[in-house]
Amino acid sequence: MSAPQDVSAKPWQTQARVRAVQKRTVRVLAAAQIVGGVGVGVSVSIGSLLAESVARSETYAGLARTATTAGAAAVGVPLALVAQRHGRRTSLGTGWLVAAVGGAVLIGSAVSRSIPLLIVGMLLFGVGSATNQQSRYAAADLAAPHRRAQALSIVVWSTTVGSVIGPNLADPGAAVASVLHLPRLAGAFVLATACMALASALLWCLMRPDPLMLSRQYQDAEERPESGTDIPAARARVTAQEKKPQSGTLRAGLRHLRHAPRAAFAFVTIVVAHTVMGAVMTMTPVSMSQHGTGLTVVGVTISGHLLGMYAFSPAVGWLSDRIGHLSTVVTGQAVFLVSAALSGMGHDSVGMMMAGLFLLGLGWSFSLVAGSAMLSEATPAALRPGVQGTTDTAMNVVAAVGAGLAGPLMSWIGFGGLNAVAGALVLPVLAFWAFLVRAR
Known part of the structure; x- marks a missing residue:
């Protein structure tokens, strides 16, 4: 290629x-x-x-x-x-x-x-x-x-x-x-x-x-007229454009998310990925300890998870730029599903748990890197900071709720059931992806 x-x-x-x-x-x-x-x-x-x-x-x-x-x-x-x-x-x-x-x-x-x-x-x-x-x-x-x-x-x-x-x-x-x-x-x-x-x-x-x-500055320069045109009017347009996002950043950003499918897809991807990762990661040490796993092995498992989250992100970024942000996001959802299957069915196997948590971090990396790049690409520069900040706030709030519910959920349906729910959360992202593909 x-x-x-x-x-x-x-x-x-x-x-x-x-x-x-x-x-x-x-x-x-x-x-x-x-x-x-x-x-x-x-x-x-x-x-x-x-x-x-x-x-x-x-x-x-x-x-x-x-x-x-x-x-x-x-x-x-x-x-x-x-x-x-x-x-x-x-x-x-x-x-x-x-x-x-x-x-x-x-x-x-x-x-x-x-x-x-x-x-x-x-x-x-x-x-x-x-x-x-x-x-x-x-x-x-x-x-x-x-x-x-x-x-x-x-x-x-x-x-x-x-x-x-x-x-x-x-x-x-x-x-x-x-x-x-x-x-x-x-x-x-x-x-x-x-x-x-x-x-x-x-x-x-x-x-x-x-x-x-x-x-x-460069984007404003692109919109300025060439010589011979109405310079004061052009300056007024630039000034108005600069003031508009400042006075209505949140409203304009939310309106953009409602009317820009690719930006909305990136928003959903980032929020879901952070929620899935936070919920499963929070309860994995608890599940491993309940099955007699020592603290040293639990620590190694968490380290492997962090390795999956961060260490391969440059390779993920290169891949996203090469095959496209949308394809990379979908790859991340597939990684999430494999992770849920390994962790959910392997609570008696340390090896499967370690592999599952590593893939959980890797799926997060695919989703966050490609989703963030896609969000920047699909949002006008004037609205970009507001939309990005709203996304990160939603990501943290929803993930905190997910992590808080993970404990009671695991007590009710077990660690395997928790992973099944995490896998189900990925399905709306895949459905949204199918919608975008059909809309092309």
Whole structure:
């Protein structure tokens, strides 16, 4: 198969300056994802331990996950609105900075054993997760269409480093806490706070020019008239166009999703994929433990799942640009179905469970990378940040509900039944795909 030709790229996207800025943007985003992702990774494993330590109750252990998820869901749209008005650099730089402030508040909660500070800190810390997720869209602002998914996937891949390092900062954090005379678990959040602050500094200082603002400048220039035409009228049209998305971003974005089938398909794909992944992943360790699997094997299984989520994303992005976003999304749904079958029927087999959870992560990667690229492609630049923020908010809210229902559901119909329900959630995506194919 020959490589795709860049026939759909706009002339400005092929300019040397734009291509150079795009490469720089992706490098800066990747660096920020690596250091900021370390902080996000801390909350996954150490956040619940800190909550239990501060509250001196196991009941509060789950509070950390809930508050962090709530914080991420709450700021998805606000971060997008900041990007809409002031650009990606301001939005992402501010997001990581707020998360760093949350880390400092958590350190204060550990010292004072204050539950209100713990909750506020976890909510602010969750902003880092939302910023981590929205960073992928910034990689696509200047990318040529046939490289959009690959650029986006590199930023997703960079999260791998943080997801591996972050959960293992307990011992280094304890050494830091000893030096600073802090509670033992607070040390990991000292490191996490420093990492998130560094991510913010990288974006504020190095992501210049802003990719979203630069893309708008070129798009505005395309709409300006040639010499001899009514320049004041043209300027008025450009000004009106710039103000319209700012005053009605959410309404216009939701209206776009209702009337643009490909954008709506991408929205549904991302939300369903995150929900399926979150529900099954949350209950897999519980199921394995119930069947006598040791914690070491459970840890290896989760690591394999994270490997599937992030490590192969550049290959997924390359494939998506080569065979098309729609085909890649459908491939991801097929991977989800195989994963559900392996996990659902293999609860007595460690090998099948490990393979199922790895494929669960891989199906998520296919769906998120291709779906995000498709969402960017199918949405006008003026509406893009708002639609992307709405998508991420919906993704986090629905996934949180799905994860919350997964426990009672497994108690009712078992782990096999939970996987059957997860597989059934994929079917509407496939039905939507069939509709798009017939509509061509």
